[in-house]
Amino acid sequence: MDLIALANCLVSPSCLVTQTTSGLIIGLLLFLVAAGLTLIFGVLNVVNFAHGSFYMMGAYFAYTVYVFTGSYALAIVGAALGVAVFSIVFERFFMSRVYGGNVLMQLLVCYAFILILDDVVKIVWGPEFKSMGMPDYFRRPPVFIAGGVIPVFYLFLMGMTALIGAGLWLIIGYTRFGKVVRAAAVNPQMVSALGINTGLVFASVFALGGLLAGLAGALAVPVRSLVSGMGFSILIESFIVTVIGGMGSIVGAFVGAILVGMVRSYGSIGFPLFVEGLMFLLMAIILVIKPSGLFGKEA
Amino acid sequence: MFSKHKALDRRSVIKGAATSAAALLATPHIAGAQAKVIKIGMPTILSGRVAQLGTSSRNAVMMEVEKINAQGGLAGRTIEVVVRDSKGQPQEAARVSRELINTDGCEILIDAEASSGSFAVQEVVKDLGVLCIHTCSETSSLTADPKIRVPNAFRVCRQGIHDSIAGGEYAAKISLAKGLKTWATCSPDYAYGRDSTQLFVEYLKLFNPAVEVTTETWPKLFQPDYTEVITKLLQAKPQALYSCLWGGDLTSWIDQASIYAMFGQMEVFAINMADYTALTVVKNLPKGIHSGNRYIKTFPKTERNAKYGDAYRAKYNEYPTNWSWENAAAMQFLAAASKKANSADGKQIAEALRGLKIESEFGQDGTMTMRAEDQTVIGYAIGWGTTIAQEPYVPEITAGNWAKILELETAWKKKSGYL
DSSP states (O other): OOOOHHHHHHHHHHHHHHHHHHHHHHHHHHHHHHHHHHHHHHHHHHTTHHHHHHHHHHHHHHHHHHHHHHHHHHHHHHHHHHHHHHHHHHHTTGGGTTSOOOOHHHHHHHHHHHHHHHHHHHHHHHHOOOOOOOGGGGOOOEETTTTTTEHHHHHHHHHHHHHHHHHHHHHHSSHHHHHHHHHHOOOOHHHHHHTTTTHHHHHHHHHHHHHHHHHHHHTTTTTTOOOOTHHHHHHHHHHHHHHHOOOOOOOHHHHHHHHHHHHHHHHHHTTTTTTHHHHHHHHHHHHHHHHTTTOOOOO | OOGOOOOHHHHHHHHHHHHHHHHHHHHHHHHHHHHHHEEEEEEEESSSHHHHHHHHHHHHHHHHHHHHHHTSBBBTBBEEEEEETTTTTTTHHHHHOOOHHHSSSEEEEEEEOOOOHHHHHHHHHHHHOEEEEESSOOOHHHHTTTTTTTTEEOSOOHHHHHHHHHHHHHHHHHHHHHTEEEEEOOOOSHHHHHHHHHHHHHHHHHHOOOOOOEEEOOTTTOOOOOOHHHHHHHOOOEEEEOOOHHHHHHHHHHHHHHHTGGTTEEEEEETOBBBHHTTTOOOOOOOOOEESSSTTBBBOOOHHHHHHHHHHHHHHOOOOOHHHHHHHHHHHHHHHHHHHHHHOOHHHHHHHHOOOEETTTTTSSSSEEEETTTEEEBBOEEEEEESSTTTTTTEEEOOHHHHHHHHHHHHHHHHHHOO
């Protein structure tokens, strides 16, 4: 524990800028993955344990498109669409068969896909880790604000994530599709009785969740090495985020992700040997105060 | 007709039955001793995050086996390698090792496990008495600690203590020349990271007492995001940084630190950088990172070593890894010991291995020795250099001083109660 270092950081503008942006970067990437996870849970009441693998696939799709085209923009689009299409297949052919069934069966299907996708990655891309590297146009010196350091790529990443988050908020809150999704989350039978194809709604929700995970993978790939099984660690953190924010709440996922990002960022200064523990401690405190999470609905 | 043949009496029947039974009981042994094929078992990690290292170990062994078999095998017996995946789990490493010996009939083990698995394999070979060569465990106590050491187990790979002494001496020279007094560390938070960092700092301070470590960071193993670690290091503003991150963790960390321009702000010593697994993967390799050699075809700078690197690459479409040379060297020792003993018997090979000196492309001076007292290899290529972005990646490597390494290793063993 180094509380003096933390106190010094809190009164230093350069440290505040660097650590706050660092927290935002960690949090916003987590938000993209957690948003899809919480969306699927909110509508379908399914905990998609394979969501981390969607993130991994997004990273590998982006890497592949980038290698063939040299365009990072195409890589992002390709990854998002690729994972969205896969999510539809996953939902229609596998998950839809275990809706409303035993939770253990859902867990088993998801876990089977984690193992299968990890092996597919090894077969297609090989067991060795890979690195995409930074696209040329982001290879420039970092920006200095009040003495704090912000890499140019991370400015782009924050901007992109903010845009995606705003887009998601608009879609869910203000479009017909969003209204149907929210209605299906509350009463799918009633939605179905109104003549809306709920199967299509469920598949769309999975596609949207997959698209978000694919985007997260594509946005992370210039700075993270790719390896089979890489989705597991982000899945754990995404669960922490969704539990803190409240299962099913996208706003909760956003707040939870930023909280986790800040805890990691400032925790590494003040509690360097307890950063992981701090995240779980935060989750435990919130669950004690509000068992349904910050924005979760009371059961 | 019958009268022409001698009648079978009771004694003859009993004698015959006893002889037959004895022959039957002895058959597997006789068959084993006379078999043209000798099976060598190889537990290693073929799945999970470090599968690439396990695969490269298997490749290296296969490449050497081809050469040995072409020259007549081990004392005339053709080698057949049986490889099993331990998935990097110690209990699985122990299980497959037993299976390789008891079920598959392997007479020798090449244990290509990471440290946690190797200690489990050590218990198995201690129990079953089969000749074993550990090829990837760099934890010094495996052979240094007499309580763990067994007569039938050897080690042909780097040792943490050797690396730390060589690294400490090199880093101290640079720090003295450049006046680097404040240091930070960034190593993975598990046994290897902690031990390696502690020993490196110990020897760095021994060679340059003015050094002070002001910041320590311990990212967890396989952590995907190092942002908070990097920004903490930037805030601390050390003059130099030591890291023993490796593999995908190292490349992620470099990619993420590069965009903060961290490598221009401090002198970085990353012991595991100069391995092709990392060098060829990092797309924007920063210039001037100090690294210990793992496997690199330019050190030792000999035609034989360069040839090995190229031949391996031609065969497997990638350069050898640190685990590759360690496994290849183990096979070289095995072949040389078998030749010396003129036998493929484990006990006789073990006897021949003690103190054996062989010529090898992986030796610092072209030779390596299996030190008799603790059955571990010394004299392998050990050194440090700085990176450039393209091949040969680390053009010049300063060789470590083996005399100094051995002197300080003895002192360390005494301090640790091993001598």
